[in-house]
Amino acid sequence: MHNIVVSGGSGAIGSAFVDELVRKYPHARIHSLSRSPDARVPEGVQWLQVDYLDEESLHAAAEQVAKEGAVDLMIVAGGILHQGDMMPEKSLRDLSAEKLLALFTANTVAPALTAKHFLPLLPRDRRGVFAALSARVGSISDNHLGGWYSYRASKAALNMFIRTAAIEIRRRNPQAIAAGLHPGTVESGLSQPFLRNVAPDKRFPPQYAVSRMMDVIATLTPADSGQCFAWDGSLIDP
Template identity: 40%
Template structure:
């Protein structure tokens, strides 16, 4: 059972929004903090806040800006002393300007930097500044949404240089965070998680060859992740899990 105070980063749509909905339905969850980057994409999140004004608290945050993370954590610390669950759903694959690279000739340094800032550096900055809220006697879990394509051992197709590399960096960052957290916040479990192909805006252009039974709704993805979280034990910290709770190669 999920309990205590929860934080969903990147909660305006897709997996993050579904996680917020499911946490709000948990009676043992006291407060849910949800972040969004762009207000225009967070209308459904704002509607939920109006429905749960004493349980859901929304905050605008760009995790690529460390000063914003600092201010956000100060806001949290004024409200709560302990955080029990944090799930970072912020990620970037493509938009109207930038697409994943199919070959070396498409490599662009600015695009690579953007992948790393959003997909990996932001997560380790969160780990840095959220640490005081994990330092308590209760079990807590910090999850970063990764991707199977970030597995070096599982890379048999190539391509997608920036996305693959930034997710591999995320995995290394959080593995290293888990080792430090074991010393300074020993009741916090840190994992990265591959949610499977989820029917969201991020994956929509790339769903053509995905079997129907392997294309998950955001609701199913959120449910599978929360089920895994309830089963995690301290030795699982620092691991890379797949949607079916199996461990993925680095």
């Protein structure tokens, strides 16, 4: 690995990815992208402030990253489940345009625009990986409980985007891989309001989830491109 990018590098999972990548690839050029102006990154990591809905900002960041050459690994770690008083819907009566737009913007639009500017930076002649954090609840076939309309739909849309992008990048480089990753229930601000309903052995600290997802990334092949995998390597059905 020579050139690595983590989008959403200031979040709980994103910062754990940055730390793990620094440990695993000490000689790589690692870039951490985030909107936060006070993001803290390990020594040697290049931090770039990015507005994910501003394509000029994304283009400028991509140009900066490209100075180091092709991107061997791109991880998109941003996303939201709730925000302030805005919580996941339990039923149709809880739906609102505000919730739908907020979650689709964070979980689908921002990763899609990020991919638009960074997927072209993957190598053209060797393996390169674009991995975006998705969620098992984005699986249509695995939805047996209902609820969480906006979050489920935004992650399902992200999975479709990844699938479609994988088809396109395969035409340019058959070795390129685009995949979704489900981190499991990670102990973070995103999951905090719901942890009381999760058994202790079913929730993980960010460092553990990231370590397992890195193992999954290492085993991905071009045949896996366009699919979504859980932290334990299991395939998540669409």
